[in-house]
Amino acid sequence: MDEEKTEQPTPRSRQRARERGQMARSRELTGTLVLLVGVLTIYAIMNWWGILASELFQGIIGNLYNPSVNWQTMPAITEYAGRMMFSFLWPIFAATSVAAILFNLLQTKGNISLEPIRPNLNKISPMRGLRRMFSTRGFVELLKAIMKIGMVIIVTWLYIRANMPAIVGSNQLDPTAYLPFFGNHALKLALWIIALFVLISILDYIYQFYQFEKDLMLTKTEAKEEYKQMEGDPLVKSRMRTRQRQIALTAMLREIPRADVVVTNPTHIAVALRYEEDMPAPQLVAKGKGVIAERIISIAKDFDIHIHQDPPLARSLYAMVEVGGFIPYELYVAMAEILAHVYRTKKKFRKRREKMAGVGAG
Numbered sequence: 001m002d003e004e005k006t007e008q009p010t011p012r013s014r015q016r017a018r019e020r021g022q023m024a025r026s027r028e029l030t031g032t033l034v035l036l037v038g039v040l041t042i043y044a045i046m047n048w049w050g051i052l053a054s055e056l057f058q059g060i061i062g063n064l065y066n067p068s069v070n071w072q073t074m075p076a077i078t079e080y081a082g083r084m085m086f087s088f089l090w091p092i093f094a095a096t097s098v099a100a101i102l103f104n105l106l107q108t109k110g111n112i113s114l115e116p117i118r119p120n121l122n123k124i125s126p127m128r129g130l131r132r133m134f135s136t137r138g139f140v141e142l143l144k145a146i147m148k149i150g151m152v153i154i155v156t157w158l159y160i161r162a163n164m165p166a167i168v169g170s171n172q173l174d175p176t177a178y179l180p181f182f183g184n185h186a187l188k189l190a191l192w193i194i195a196l197f198v199l200i201s202i203l204d205y206i207y208q209f210y211q212f213e214k215d216l217m218l219t220k221t222e223a224k225e226e227y228k229q230m231e232g233d234p235l236v237k238s239r240m241r242t243r244q245r246q247i248a249l250t251a252m253l254r255e256i257p258r259a260d261v262v263v264t265n266p267t268h269i270a271v272a273l274r275y276e277e278d279m280p281a282p283q284l285v286a287k288g289k290g291v292i293a294e295r296i297i298s299i300a301k302d303f304d305i306h307i308h309q310d311p312p313l314a315r316s317l318y319a320m321v322e323v324g325g326f327i328p329y330e331l332y333v334a335m336a337e338i339l340a341h342v343y344r345t346k347k348k349f350r351k352r353r354e355k356m357a358g359v360g361a362g
Helices: 011-019 027-044 046-062 074-108 126-133 136-162 164-172 175-216 220-232 234-258 291-302 311-320 329-361
Strands: 261-264 269-274 283-289 306-309
Touching (some): 011 175, 027 175, 046 074, 046 175, 136 164, 234 269, 234 283, 261 311, 261 329, 269 291, 283 291
Parallel strands (some): 261 306
Antiparallel strands (some): 269 283
């Protein structure tokens, strides 16, 4: 008996799905938006189409009784008609092609995979085709098709019935007004149909997202195997270690403003320490070499923290004390002298500031 898929997909299984080109996307939504772009393009170039159509008809009708037209000149006339038809259609092809690419990229968040177009005999298997046809997904596709056909029929009938007087009275129009008249009504009808298609497309996207997440679910056995592979993957381990180091470094640098003094080597090593009366000994809050040491010194300068150059002490502190740890007994004397100097400096500065404040008030 097959295991039931009850476990959430892992990041690794999601990544594999993306590499295979499997993502939550709705072809209905893309198709509807492309259709909308096509309709709006037609509306935008309708006047230009009228000019081209007039030129085409004049060219054809004007040459119907032209004695110079014969089998020798037919290729040139055919070429002319072909160029005119291309002029009619290329704006729509260009707009809808760009729209199709753009909307697909938006749905897949820029992910491009060649896996779906690679030859695969399973894709043409009759049994797989039958299973797809009679699956839940096949039923949903059939239901969407029926809904769309039904909507087109109903909306078209309602629109024609509502505008029947104007349509019947169109035989009184000037022939040159036929194209704008029917073009305007066709545009309105198309927009009504597309609006309903958009609703279907949104519902379809929600369904496709739900179905995609369901397909990605794992059985308990698959989930265990996934996590085993992830834990044993050197690349994953390396990324996790890098991420952990970044988090630890950020947390350490946030503690520097609380330090009382930074002991340096003078630039290769930097160690930040703080001391409170209730502490058993001065505590090391940050340490680093090279670039990290430069960062510690820079932050210390920004917060007016005393920087003391003592290469032997800096090396000893760096080697003997971990971040968050307290300095060992053998370094008490050296640190006591430094902290005493720091506190005296702070006290003098505080008195000088109070004196200046008093003079300013007087």
